[in-house]
Structures are given as C-alpha cells and as structure tokens.
Amino acid sequence: MERFPYMTGAQVADVLKTTATDLGAAGVDALYGWGMINLGKAVNGPSMFVTEADIPAEFRINGAYGDSQFVADLPGVGAIVDAGKPTQRTCTGLQCGLDVWSNAIAGHGGLTKQGIGTLVLSGANSYSGPTLVNQGRLAINGSLASAVTVNNGGVLGGTGSVASLTANEGGTVAPGNSIGTLQVAGDLNLAPGSNYAVELSPTASDRIVVGGTATVSGANMALTLENDNAALLSSNQTSGVIGRQYNVLQAAGGIQGQFGSVTDDYAFLAGNLAYTGSGVTLALERNGDSFASAAQTDNQRSVAQAIEQLSAGNSVYESVILSPDTATARRAFTQLSGEVHPAIATQLINDSRQLRDAVGDRLRVAGLYDQPAPGSEDNSVWVKALGAWGKNAGSSDAASSTSSLGGLLAGVDGLISDHTRLGAMAGYSDTSLSLGDDTHSRASADSYHLGAYIGHEQGPVRLTAGASHSWHRIDVKRDLQFGAFSDRQKVKRDAQSSQVFTEAAYRLNLQPLTLEPFANLAYVHFDSDSFTEKGGATALKGSDDTRDTVLSTLGMRAGNRFNLNDSQKLDVSATLGWQHNLSDTSAEQHLAFASAGNSFNTQSVSMDRDAAAVGARASLALGKDARINLDYNGLLGARDKTHGVGLSLDWQF
The missing domain is CATH 2.40.128.130 (Autotransporter beta-domain)
Known part of the structure; x- marks a missing residue:
C-alpha cells in the first residue's frame, strides 16, 4: 500500500499478480498460478488489466473479476481515501498527486482515470479495453492500443500515441508535458464544448498528429504560455511571436469542421486560425490594444510607449507581448521604468x-x-x-x-x-x-x-x-x-x-x-x-x-x-x-x-x-x-x- 497509497487492497493484489515472474507453463497454470512475486517490477505499476477473458477457462471463478475497468483514482496529496471504511486513511505519499506506471500493460480490461492527480503511462501498452479520463490528467508518454475518451473534467496529455481519441464536452486535450506532440493513430473527434489546449513559445507549439480523420465540431482552442521563458531576457534579441505560424493540428485523413472559438492568455495578442485540407495553422497577431492602454501611471505609460517602438524580436518587446494580462504588463512597466535612479x-x-x-x-x-x-x-x-x-x-x-x-x-x-x-x-x-x-x-x-x-x-x-x-x-x-x-x-x-x-x-x-x-x-x-x-x-x-x-x-x-x-x-x-x-x-x-x-x-x-x-x-x-x-x-x-x-x-x- 505504501507504493500505491491511493489503491485499494484488491488493486494492489492485482498489481502483484500481474507483475509476477511466470513459472512453469506460460500464463496462469495449476501449479504456480500467476508465478513468483516480483517486487522490482510491481513498483512500476500493473502489467495487465484483468478480465475473465484473461484467465484460462479451467481456472476461472465466476463473478470474481468485477468491473473490467481498472480505476486509477489519484485524489491528491492530503485527500481522504476509503472514507467511512475501516481502511480510511489520508493519502500522504507524493504518488497521490503524481504517479508514473512504466510497465507495458496488456489484458482485455480498460483504464478509468479518476481523481485530481496526474497519472503517466510510459510503457508500450496493449490492453484492449477503453481508456476513460473522467477527472485529473492522464499523460501518455508511451503508446496505447486503446481508444481514449476524455470526459468533462478530464485532461489528456503526453508525447506518446493513442489508438483513437474523443474529447467530449468539458474534456481537454493538452499535448505534451510542456510543449509536445501527441500522436493519434486512428481518428480524432473534438466534440462541441471540448477544449484543445495549445501551449506556445516563441519557437514552438503543441501539436496533434492524426493518422485518420480529425473531426472538429465547434470545439474551443485555448492558447496558453509556456512556463519556461525565464531566460528570454538574458539576451537582447530573440525569436518574435508576431506573425509566426504554428502547425497545431495535422490529419492524414483530412479535417472536418472548424473550431468554434480561440481563447488566449495574452493581453496584446490574438490567435487566428487557417484551415487546409489536412491541417490547422495558428498565427499570432497583435490585437488592437497598445501597450500604453494597460498603463495606469505616468511612468508605466512612458516606458510602455518606449517599448512599443522597439522592433519585434527585441527581448524586452517580446516579454511584454507575452504578458498574460494587463496586471502583469503593468508590473513589467513599473519594474522596467528604472524609477530608482x-x-x-x-x-x-x-x-x-x-x-x-x-x-x-x-x-x-x-x-x-x-x-x-x-x-x-x-x-x-x-x-x-x-x-x-x-x-x-x-x-x-x-x-x-x-x-x-x-x-x-x-x-x-x-x-x-x-x-x-x-x-x-x-x-x-x-x-x-x-x-x-x-x-x-x-x-x-x-x-x-x-x-x-x-x-x-x-x-x-x-x-x-x-x-x-x-x-x-x-x-x-x-x-x-x-x-x-x-x-x-x-x-x-x-x-x-x-x-x-x-x-x-x-x-x-x-x-x-x-x-x-x-x-x-x-x-x-x-x-x-x-x-x-x-x-x-x-x-x-x-x-x-x-x-x-x-x-x-x-x-x-x-x-x-x-x-x-x-x-x-x-x-x-x-x-x-x-x-x-x-x-x-x-x-x-x-x-x-x-x-x-x-x-x-x-x-x-x-x-x-x-x-x-x-x-x-x-x-x-x-x-x-x-x-x-x-x-x-x-x-x-x-x-x-x-x-x-x-x-x-x-x-x-
């Protein structure tokens, strides 16, 4: 339980069984059962989502395998697990908020992601049951042969590949672990009310590459800033974002439909989308707000006007362009003004x-x-x-x-x-x-x-x-x-x-x-x-x-x-x-x-x-x-x- 503090006792037992070292005949057998427990492998998560179909007919026990979905409920550090039961406890391990399963997971079962925490799958996973993201974040950094559905409150990310992907209303697809590319072998369906969260930097963006058809039914594209821009001001010149083209969606089978809206975290930029037969391109342009429009003091206004006159690509200009809101821009103007002199x-x-x-x-x-x-x-x-x-x-x-x-x-x-x-x-x-x-x-x-x-x-x-x-x-x-x-x-x-x-x-x-x-x-x-x-x-x-x-x-x-x-x-x-x-x-x-x-x-x-x-x-x-x-x-x-x-x-x- 200490390695997986969020799991039930039955789930821990499943992890121990499915990661056991096979002895004797391949698979479950009459002499050795699942085999010999292998703790070194067990700490890396389950190796199978077990259903009745994964057990040889002669060893099956009717009604003993429960739901075919393995529910990974990462409640967050400090949350109460098994409330009201004799096993009630506080989930204190770091794994309650973030856990990584690196084993290759097989089986006929599926995975349901619950809880506000993040689960990362980094193995070559061949399980055939569905993958449901109902809450929190599931990051696929390996491969997944399963069809993935992201429901309201769930987020799918990572830099790996999935068999197919559907995002329902309230669900979010956010490729990468920061900026990265998510591969979809089959079709992509972004339903009305779903979100495609695109993270941007001056040089790169998130992207989804689809092997089949991408259907976009009025979903929202939400633009966010990359967190790692702290080094931007270390040199005088940098890559400019204005007018830069980002290939955010590519589908070999073509694009059907369009995004219903584009929302952004920029005070002075707006995103414009262009559609081709097989792709969607995002371009960042200046909106109608001047830097000085965010200022509230004479000092802020004076330095804002001076920064506005700098050319695109100047690091100071780019740092202000990337302001997520006017409050951040005002803070920048105040600190850039040099009032101490x-x-x-x-x-x-x-x-x-x-x-x-x-x-x-x-x-x-x-x-x-x-x-x-x-x-x-x-x-x-x-x-x-x-x-x-x-x-x-x-x-x-x-x-x-x-x-x-x-x-x-x-x-x-x-x-x-x-x-x-x-x-x-x-x-x-x-x-x-x-x-x-x-x-x-x-x-x-x-x-x-x-x-x-x-x-x-x-x-x-x-x-x-x-x-x-x-x-x-x-x-x-x-x-x-x-x-x-x-x-x-x-x-x-x-x-x-x-x-x-x-x-x-x-x-x-x-x-x-x-x-x-x-x-x-x-x-x-x-x-x-x-x-x-x-x-x-x-x-x-x-x-x-x-x-x-x-x-x-x-x-x-x-x-x-x-x-x-x-x-x-x-x-x-x-x-x-x-x-x-x-x-x-x-x-x-x-x-x-x-x-x-x-x-x-x-x-x-x-x-x-x-x-x-x-x-x-x-x-x-x-x-x-x-x-x-x-x-x-x-x-x-x-x-x-x-x-x-x-x-x-x-x-x-």
Whole structure:
C-alpha cells in the first residue's frame, strides 16, 4: 500500500499478480498460478488489466473479476481515501498527486482515470479495453492500443500515441508535458464544448498528429504560455511571436469542421486560425490594444510607449507581448521604468540637510563667540555620529520608499576676531534607499563631505553661513520579476553635490526661557554622471542628472538652561519651523534601454513643497573644556517624513 497509497487492497493484489515472474507453463497454470512475486517490477505499476477473458477457462471463478475497468483514482496529496471504511486513511505519499506506471500493460480490461492527480503511462501498452479520463490528467508518454475518451473534467496529455481519441464536452486535450506532440493513430473527434489546449513559445507549439480523420465540431482552442521563458531576457534579441505560424493540428485523413472559438492568455495578442485540407495553422497577431492602454501611471505609460517602438524580436518587446494580462504588463512597466535612479538623487538632496543641521547646531552652542578668559584657548574640535530614517508614502504615479542614513562628521573651529568663529568640517555617510510597490529596486550611496562654516554673534543677533561639497558613489540594483520572466540589473556611478547655506537669528531673553526666531536659506546643486546598467536585455542607460534646489526655513527656537551643580550646566532647546521649497520639486530623469529604442521620462516622488521642521537638543557641559550633545531633528512633509538623531562631543583646546 505504501507504493500505491491511493489503491485499494484488491488493486494492489492485482498489481502483484500481474507483475509476477511466470513459472512453469506460460500464463496462469495449476501449479504456480500467476508465478513468483516480483517486487522490482510491481513498483512500476500493473502489467495487465484483468478480465475473465484473461484467465484460462479451467481456472476461472465466476463473478470474481468485477468491473473490467481498472480505476486509477489519484485524489491528491492530503485527500481522504476509503472514507467511512475501516481502511480510511489520508493519502500522504507524493504518488497521490503524481504517479508514473512504466510497465507495458496488456489484458482485455480498460483504464478509468479518476481523481485530481496526474497519472503517466510510459510503457508500450496493449490492453484492449477503453481508456476513460473522467477527472485529473492522464499523460501518455508511451503508446496505447486503446481508444481514449476524455470526459468533462478530464485532461489528456503526453508525447506518446493513442489508438483513437474523443474529447467530449468539458474534456481537454493538452499535448505534451510542456510543449509536445501527441500522436493519434486512428481518428480524432473534438466534440462541441471540448477544449484543445495549445501551449506556445516563441519557437514552438503543441501539436496533434492524426493518422485518420480529425473531426472538429465547434470545439474551443485555448492558447496558453509556456512556463519556461525565464531566460528570454538574458539576451537582447530573440525569436518574435508576431506573425509566426504554428502547425497545431495535422490529419492524414483530412479535417472536418472548424473550431468554434480561440481563447488566449495574452493581453496584446490574438490567435487566428487557417484551415487546409489536412491541417490547422495558428498565427499570432497583435490585437488592437497598445501597450500604453494597460498603463495606469505616468511612468508605466512612458516606458510602455518606449517599448512599443522597439522592433519585434527585441527581448524586452517580446516579454511584454507575452504578458498574460494587463496586471502583469503593468508590473513589467513599473519594474522596467528604472524609477530608482531619480529617486536616489532626490534622497541625496534631502540628506544634505543633515550637514546643514550639524553645522547649525555647532554654531548655536552657548558661549561659542565669547572671548576666552586669559590663559584659555579659543579653538575647538567636535565629532558627531548621526543617523536618520525616513518613509515616503509615494503617489499615484510613483512608488513609495524607505530610507536610512548613518554617518560620522568632524570639525574644527576657532575665533578669528571678536564674536566671529571660522571652522572646517569633513565626514562620511552611507545612504540606503529601498523602493516599494513591486518595483524590486534599491540603491545605496557612500558619500564623502568637506565643508567650511563661519558664524558671527553681536548681542542678540547671530549670523551664520556655510558651504560644503560632497562626493557620492551610488550603487543601484534592480531585480525584475514579472510573469515568467526575470532579469537583474546593477550599476555603480558617481555624483557630486554642493551646497551653500546661511541663517539669521535674533535671541529674546524671556526668563526663564530664551526664544529665538530664525530664517535660513539653502541652495543645493546635484550632478550625477551618465551611466549604463550591467545585466540582461532590460539594462537601462541614463544621461547626466543635474538639479538645483532652493530651500527656505522660517521658525522659532525655545531654550532653557539648568544648573545641575557648580560645574555642570544642561542646555535644552526645541525647534519648530516651516521649510518651503522655492524651486522645481519634480524628480525625473530621461532613461532608455541600453540595447535599443528611444528615451523615456521616468519620475520618482517629487519633493514636498512644504514641510514642518522639528527638533530637540540637549547639551551637557562635562567641564570647562568638554560638552556632550544629543539632538533630534525631523522633517515632516505630506509624503516624506524623515527623523534623525545625533550624538556629538565638543572639546576645547
């Protein structure tokens, strides 16, 4: 029972008997009966479908042979077998869903296929009874001398041959085990309501070859895609499907009748049939739907139009042509658009705020502009570890994203005149960006920073300014997975950004609080080199990406000082401001497929026009020469929300 968990005890006994090694006289005899059990052969399935006619007359037992049909009921893994009987059990073996019988099956009996599982016959089978496929799939990979009838719910497949074939209403003939040819020695009859399932690839199709007459009485031809197209995008060119002729039915005795309909699993293709005296030919043609008609976003529409202009045979074009539905096509357009490229540029522009905030925090330290006491030094060095994380909600046209940043900055400054301080800073940061919404794209950037800053405080007024230049090494990876196709692209490219920034603030001492209204202005210039991705046919290339961003912020700071003891003071402050983008907020880039075609415009989520700038800071003097600072800063826009924290140490020398 373990080898055939779906069989009854009587069926297992039949398998053991019919595969026994014959001893003595040929066939069943009085001395040895069926012979000696041969387990090595029995595991390959029955060797005979036994009826009374297969037993010598002198050994027959009236009424002992039951139905002449051997019922192969493969119920599927996990199904209940012999429900309600003492032998009830769960069918757990893999054979419950798929089994292969390789023995050559003889006898006067027949085979009835039941259950949702698949049974494969790979031997040269000579049994003469009928073969009925009532449920699940029967694959003939050997030969069959039996007449086959496929009923409602049954599927006949395989690459072998059968004596004759009839498919009734609801029955399906699906040649091959993927794409293949099924031979019918005699006649083929496809009744009204039956289905001929034809699997297609760019180079081949299923086929039925009939030795007799093929009668097609309004049956449906259902076109499906071959599952193994994953390698299509590994090269730039491939075989095109448009206009290709597939010989799907050939009958030596001629074709009678026609198919009633052709249904397909393609969003942009339609099948047309042509009839000759002895064959049916299928041609795939474009239907009336453009690629762009499936798009729902500007990015999808833009890349769809670019792909439409590629020639037939281009691998990207063919991968879209073979989309089984518009949802798959939209998924392809989203992943092919390369939205991550403009998105990482936007992220690096947003990250430039971390440098401005670090310099701004440094230039706001209490007492920084006071002349040192006689014998004291006025030079300082500072180090800041920073981290940030953010989430962009995306838009109807662009994907959402998550980001993170980590880095280390260091600076040195000193008084150059009364109330004026000049400094320089340098640092490193690492940015990571991951796009959502099925884009399968991510990017990272290693950034190196160098800058200078100056601050002047005169009474309640403080004026600060700074400039920095950053070098970015960007690493982009795109993993494409749509329909049956997959591809992987990657590229490393260089970019640079420069910024200048200034702030004016006025301090109001309102005991116990200090209020400080402020206004600042920043200009950021970003420039990314052109690039060409490395990968398969979906590799993209892009030109230089240059952007200029101007940001203004108006706000208020509130602070207080707490004297913890004679030598330690704790300064705390909070910030609330309004950041306004004075420049173009869009984030777009012109891209093209590296192999061929016109460029298309891809956009990521635009920068928020307005956002709330919030912050908090605690600064603790550890002595007269050292100070430790902990700060939080956030930028909260309608779509983009970023939070950052920093820990810094100042040391005067």
